[in-house]
Amino acid sequence: MKRDLPSSAPNPAGAPVAAPSLALYAQVKDHISRKIQDGTWPPGHRLPSEHELVAQFAISRMTANRALRELSEQGRIVRVAGVGSFVAENKPQSTLLQIANIASEIRQRGHDYRCEFIALERIAASPDIAVWLDLRPGESVFHTVCLHLENGTPVQIEDRYVNPRAVPEFLDQDFSVVSPGEYLVRNVPFDQIEHVVDAVLPTAEQAERLDMPPADPCLLLTRRTWTRDLPVTLVRCLHPASRYRLGSRFRVDGNQAFG
Numbered sequence: 001m002k003r004d005l006p007s008s009a010p011n012p013a014g015a016p017v018a019a020p021s022l023a024l025y026a027q028v029k030d031h032i033s034r035k036i037q038d039g040t041w042p043p044g045h046r047l048p049s050e051h052e053l054v055a056q057f058a059i060s061r062m063t064a065n066r067a068l069r070e071l072s073e074q075g076r077i078v079r080v081a082g083v084g085s086f087v088a089e090n091k092p093q094s095t096l097l098q099i100a101n102i103a104s105e106i107r108q109r110g111h112d113y114r115c116e117f118i119a120l121e122r123i124a125a126s127p128d129i130a131v132w133l134d135l136r137p138g139e140s141v142f143h144t145v146c147l148h149l150e151n152g153t154p155v156q157i158e159d160r161y162v163n164p165r166a167v168p169e170f171l172d173q174d175f176s177v178v179s180p181g182e183y184l185v186r187n188v189p190f191d192q193i194e195h196v197v198d199a200v201l202p203t204a205e206q207a208e209r210l211d212m213p214p215a216d217p218c219l220l221l222t223r224r225t226w227t228r229d230l231p232v233t234l235v236r237c238l239h240p241a242s243r244y245r246l247g248s249r250f251r252v253d254g255n256q257a258f259g
Helices: 024-037 050-057 061-073 102-108 127-132 180-187 204-209
Strands: 077-080 084-087 113-124 140-150 153-162 192-200 218-227 230-240
Touching (some): 024 050, 050 061, 061 077, 153 204
Antiparallel strands (some): 077 084, 140 153, 192 218, 218 230
């Protein structure tokens, strides 16, 4: 019987790169998730079989089976008995049920999209940000503030904090090519999302940036994401209520409804 290698053993060529403390089945899941996330394996792509995973990563059949089983339970892949495992088809979801890319949303409407950076920096985490991202107060954190415009009209202020422990290379990216949010979605497989929506009034500065009356209401979407229980990002997206809607739909059994 093939035995799993200890996590300190060198990986064979093609094995997933992960923290030594990460269980082997989780390393395989992470490897497959990244291939799906970055588009290397598109919907419908056939995944390596359990036998191929065993040979490629020098793991047991049980470990390979657990990785595929959990990905199937999460809806990321589809397993067909006697045929194989395949990347699941993308399903359209409400912006409250997924991490939406505002640039793509605007362009899909046939409108012009533009992003203006207000801040792009490394700062010391304030006590509240440290709590949200499970850091020590004063510990280094990445911070970006973006103004998103649709056909020249401001529609969102995005105030984002990123955990350097999860994405140490974040500030090394060229954000004139890809937005911070899009970069994170493409490169950091997330397994938990939290969304909270509040009705708020903008500050005088926010109202000026959004070109709106200070007395008009805004929708504030606060989102946190995690990967393997490690907080990745905290982002607050402020939208003029007259220019933006947020919504979702569920069946009465609690499952998401699509379409």
